[in-house]
Amino acid sequence: MRMMAGRRESAPSGASAFSHYRAKLIEKRQDLMAAMGLKFDVMAGQGRVAEDDQAQISHEEFISLRLNKLDHDVLKLVNEALDRLDNGDYGACLRCEQPIAPRRLEVLPWAKYCVRCQEKLSSRHCGAEEPDLAAAGAR
Numbered sequence: 001m002r003m004m005a006g007r008r009e010s011a012p013s014g015a016s017a018f019s020h021y022r023a024k025l026i027e028k029r030q031d032l033m034a035a036m037g038l039k040f041d042v043m044a045g046q047g048r049v050a051e052d053d054q055a056q057i058s059h060e061e062f063i064s065l066r067l068n069k070l071d072h073d074v075l076k077l078v079n080e081a082l083d084r085l086d087n088g089d090y091g092a093c094l095r096c097e098q099p100i101a102p103r104r105l106e107v108l109p110w111a112k113y114c115v116r117c118q119e120k121l122s123s124r125h126c127g128a129e130e131p132d133l134a135a136a137g138a139r
């Protein structure tokens with residue numbers, strides 16, 4: 001799939017793909033909010049049990065908070081992705097501006113970066129100058 005020029009121009013297939021991703025993102029957002037609400041309910045319920053169980057509670061509370069943090073991070077990414085859908089920037093890597101592979105968006109509709117940039121970003125061991133990612137593309 002070649003989408004080099006004018007990714008803001010509405011490709012015929014683009015619009016329906018975007019609404020597909022939008023639906024996925026909104027669904028994910030609802031899942032996350034439901035999950036977070038559920039955890040808060042559980043935590044609130046735990047507050048009412050006997051004091052003997054305090055140690056156990058704080059452990060579970062700790063886990064809940066950690067999970068909530070992760071959920072919160074994803075929720076933020078989901079919201080940002082929805083913003084990009086509104087702006088017409090969706091589906092392009094925020095770093096190299098190449099289109100993100102549909103395969104990747106299918107799994108991670110809130111992905112900000114293409115696989116290559118994500119790998120670079122998550123494994124920044126060498127401080128060397130990056131090669132031109134666009135030129136290195138296998139087009």
Ligand SMILES: [Zn+2]
Pocket residue numbers: 093094095096097098113114115116117118133
């Ligand atoms: Zn990229």
